[in-house]
Amino acid sequence: MKRHSNSSLAARKAASYFLFVVIALFIMIPLYALFLATFKDGKDMIQYGLSLSLDWEKLHFRNYSMLFSGSAHRYWIWYRNSMLLTVVQVLLTLFVSACVAYGFAAYEFPFKNLAFVFVLIIMSIPFEILMLPLYQQINDMKMSDTYTAVLLPFLTHASTIFFFRQYISGIPAQIREAGRIDGATEYGIFFRLIFPIMKPSFAAMAIMNGMNSWNNFLWPLLALRSDAKYTLPIGLNTLITPYGNNYDLLIVGSFFAIIPIVLLFLLFQKYFIEGMTAGAVKG
Amino acid sequence: MKKKLALLIAGVMVLSTVLTGCGSGQAGDAPAASSDASETSAESEPSVQDGDESVAEEEAAEEESSASGEDVSAIGSDDPEATELEHWTFTELFTAFYADMVDKWNEENPDKPIRINVHVLPYDDMHNKLQIALNSGTGAPDTVDIEVSRFSGFTEGDVQLMDMTEAAQPYKEYVVDSRLQLFSRDGKLYGCPTHVGATVAFYNEKLLGDAGIDYKTIRTWDDFKEAGSKYYETTGKAFGNLDTGTNMFFNLLLAQLGGDYLDAEGNICVNNEKVAEALQVMKDMQEANAVSLVPGGNVDADEGYAAYNSGEFAVMIMPLWMSNRFVNYMTDLDGQIAVAPVPVFDDSTTVLSACNGGTGTAVIKTSEKADIAAEFITYAKLSEYASIIQWNTLGNDPCNMSVWTDTSVTENPDNRYLAYYTNNPFDTLNAVKDGIMILDSQTTKYYPSIGTSFNTEVFNAVFENGDEIQEILDIVQDELENEFAY
Amino acid sequence: MCRTNWKMSLHIDLIRIHFLKKTGGLETIHPFFSRMEVSMKKFFYSRKAAPFVFICPFVLTVIVFWLLPIGKSVIMSFQNVLQGQTEWIGLRNYRQLLNDRVFRIAVGNTFKFTIGMLLLLIPISMVLACIVNSRIMKYTKIFKTIYFIPALTSVVVAGTVFRLIFGESDRALMNQVLQFLGGDPIKWLKLRSTGYAALLILACWRWIGVNMMYYIAGLQNIPAELYESAAIDGANGFWQLIGISIPLLKPTTTYVLTISINAGLSMFIESYMLWKGNNSPSNIGLTIVGYLYRQGIEKNAMGYASAVGILLLLVVLAINMTQLYLTGFFKKEERS
Secondary structure (H helix, E strand, C coil), X not given: CHHHHHHHHHHHHHHHHHHHHHHHHHHHHHHHHHHHHCCCCHXXXXXXXXXXXXXXXXXXXXXXXXXXXHHHHHHHHHHHHHHHHHHHHXXXXXXXXXXXXXXXXXXXXXXXXXXXXXXXXXXXCCHHHHHHHHHHHHHHCCXXXXXXXXXXXXXXXXXXXXHHHHHHHCCCHHHHHHHHHCCCCHHHHHHHHHHHHCHHHHHHHHHHHHHHHXXXXXXXXXXXXXXXXXXXXXXXXHCEECCEECHHHHHHHHHHHHHHHHHHHHHHHHHHHHHHHHCCCCC | CHHHHHHHHHHHHHHHHHHHHHHHHHHCCCHHHHCCHHHHHHHHCCCCCCHHHHHHHHHHHHHHHCCCCCCCEEEECCCCCCEEEEEEECCCHHHHHHHHHHHHXXXXXXXXXXXXXXXXXXXXXXXXXXXXXXXXXXXXXCEEEEEHHHHHHXXXXXXXXXXXXXXXXXXXXXXXXXXXXXCEECCEECCECCCCCEEEEEEEHHHHHHCCCCHHHCCEHHHHHHXXXXXXXXXXXXXEEECCCCCHHHHHHHHHCCCCXXXXXXXXXXXXXXXXXXXXXXXXXXXXXXXXXXXXXXXCCHHHHXXXXXXXXXXXXXXXXXHHHHHHHCHHHCCCEEEECCCECCCCCCCCEEECCCEEEEEECCCCCHHHHHHHHHHHHHCHHHHHHHHHHHCCCCCEHHHHHCHHHHCCCCCHHHHHECCCHHHHHHHHHHHEECCHHHHCCCHHHHHHHHHHHHHHHHHHCCCCHHHHHHHHHXXXXXXXXX | CHHHHHHHHHHHHHHHHHHHHHHCCHHHCCHXXXXXXXXXXXXXXXXXXXXXXXXXXXXXXXXXXXXXXXHHHHHHCCEEEECCEEEECCCHHHHHHHCCHHHHHHHHHHHHHHHHHHHHHHHHHHHHHHHHHCCCCCCHHHHHHHHHHHHHCCHHHHHHHHHHHCCCCCCCHHHHHHHHCCCCXXXXXXXXXXXXXXXXXXXXXXXXXXXXXXXXXXXXXXXXXXXXXXXXXXXXXXXXXXXXXXXXXXXXXXXXXHHHHHHHHCCCHHHHHHCCCCCCHHHCCCCHHHHHHHHHHHCCCHHHHHHHHHHHHHHHHHHHHHHHHHCCHHHHHHHC
């Protein structure tokens, strides 16, 4: 009996590893092909497509030297813009969403539940539906081609609010009461007591929002006009035109576009899972 | 501890990126302006932003652009009095071209100096933003490059583009008329063409020779079909291109048959017999293996170039602007391609070529600088000098016909396009000169939708899935009628 | 784990509050403040005002950036919007839409895609998460990281890479794999079935890691004792999954279901990048949002595009409401 379960455990173990390795391969191969392509000619991409084939003699570092020499300076401007927008967006969204979530979680007020259902509804509206009228509106407000226009619509992110509310609901109400007894203002309670406790959830949402913001494509595409303000995804997309694709910069640029966000994830991974767990949907 | 370290690293990362961003920003100001058109632009086009070659020009370009500096490619006079034009385009290619033209303009018109800020926007996006800017009356540039398939969207209702008929007058007699018609509505010229886009036949002389075929004997489509069948039997490889993603070849056949997508009253009628006939002609050629489906559905795309470059196809019916794709992407075919007029149905066929593709440069009517902009744009797109630059740098068949007989251009030993072909493409252009046509429907508001329907549905249904021709045409006709019901 | 965290921070914060009390309020700095503070204090200590102050930014942005555009969209859907002029045309946009064959194709594609995504993504990511959680394997951290990377990759990048991988030529990666397995090269992006598969593969590639994370997080909240006692009762991994994990993961599944449905219904850029534009052969990759984009942006028919948007909005709302209702969310909301 016991031996049987041991051997079945081993089999399960092997099967699990097999499954995970296969899926990991499936996930890594496109990225690996992209990585290989950074050492190939853009012309190669056009003539032979993206493949895993390796021709050692044809590999070179010219794409990299181009990327790091002056000629690709547009790319680094996009890069800087993306960094800047992502950082600002994440900080703003987290802060504002946390406030809103706290308002919902910690207080009773008329129509509260109705308002929260509203949050859920907003959460379910695909942004794509709004983009056209919103774009016209931004134009009417004379806000087109500004970062404000890119940032503001996502200032309060519905699913972030939802997540934070779940998280705050799990924090014992006694903490707030203790704060009040000690004479802290309502805002003091939030900023001094609740804020520090929310840290893990911030990490989780920072990654989720950072990921969205870093890769946000449609809205910045509509809201921005001058190429000096482009973000990475838009800039990379300008390299794909009906008049031919600039694969040299596109491929190596795409590869470098993944790196910072992956680093961010690696650094905060621990807090990410912790935060996700604590704020996990409890229904 | 670990967390602090993580934060520190993240911080350093952000900071360093910001710094490198600024640093290289100063180092390489005016990136696109620096690649001098006459030498590097054709290369810098899709693939190579060749650092080495443009270094030489860098200094000069930096001086020129120092006036407005920054990230937009500001080109031209640094005279503070100069007229400053905001220009939108969707391909980096044209930046270098305008750099050349504005320099020449300033040289010839010292009293009217111009500076032009070229903004490169993504394709769809540029057209959309232009539309919205024109609708709302704010935020539009002074001048703009509009892709031909989008052009009709801007000539409906209260047209916001400037009528350049007058400004174009000095050049009109030299420019291919059909090309101007393509960008004209009710006799008013709203856009200046970039090239003729004359549809020709590119024959791979080497592959055909190996199969014992002389392309010079191909005069009619029947000859073409016969040669194609023979080639396929001998080599087992495809002869000509059959595209499902573009209607350029098809438009040519339709024009040669005297048909159009419209009925006599100018209403949409894509299920008429001429359209069906043209489809049937292509279908017959497909069955005879004279034309075969191109990988990716379009010869003018990565997979199409790859297929030709590796010798999987021997003939291409496409506009002459393919020259620059040949030279840049189909490098293995260097010295193998001959350019010839497309076949005809019989001696009575008057259409010898059709204008396809292209970009019209327009001036926004409401711009304060509209007049000088129109003067500059007509010069920059229609003049002889403009045509020479177009041909020399981008390999576009020049729309100013006086260039076609100028031996300093047509026999220019330094031209890479001439060097690429086995014969002289200008001979072909001169031969078809009086037979370059367009379809009437190409200037109507229906055309973009017709194009989309054919490129996504009709060709795929007929050539890929083998559906009944009339059936799919009726379906698409219903679709289009529904769309333009009012 | 998190509970101990809270306890710890609670402790720290009690110390902080103590410190705050000692230093006193602003009035100790200057008497001026004490007068001003009377009204200020009222505000800052008001438990009635506070929630409104907190949710005010939300209300504002929702009104300006969501409700106004939606309102505008509703209005435009009854109009024919032309350059510089608009006319009221009643329900004609909607009537036209009902007769629009291409729109029906787009709707069909979108639903097929959404359903396919749900069927693939939810079970697979749930099983993967359970395996990770069962601690049967080592190195799960590496796997978690690898699985998450695609979600961090921009669609612009991912779509381009997949377009090249699913190329038609026999040298493209997928066709190389097929040939290796003894098959013939396929025109992946031209056929309805393989085009659909390519799109699904791209979506799975991008989202499997994220969904797995949600499930891992959900599983951490299930007490380990439940599994232990089940194991003593002789339930193996499969029965533990059926008996414990799936029922107790219901809230997580609800959440994942919601975001997946929304992602599926609003899918566009994946298809846009995969087919290098919005015009796929026979519209096999056209989605509802893609059609909205084609009409509103490529053809500049804003009124018609708005009608498409409003219809999509109604569908999304209906689906989400039903789903929330069925999972009993509203009941809980009312009780809480």
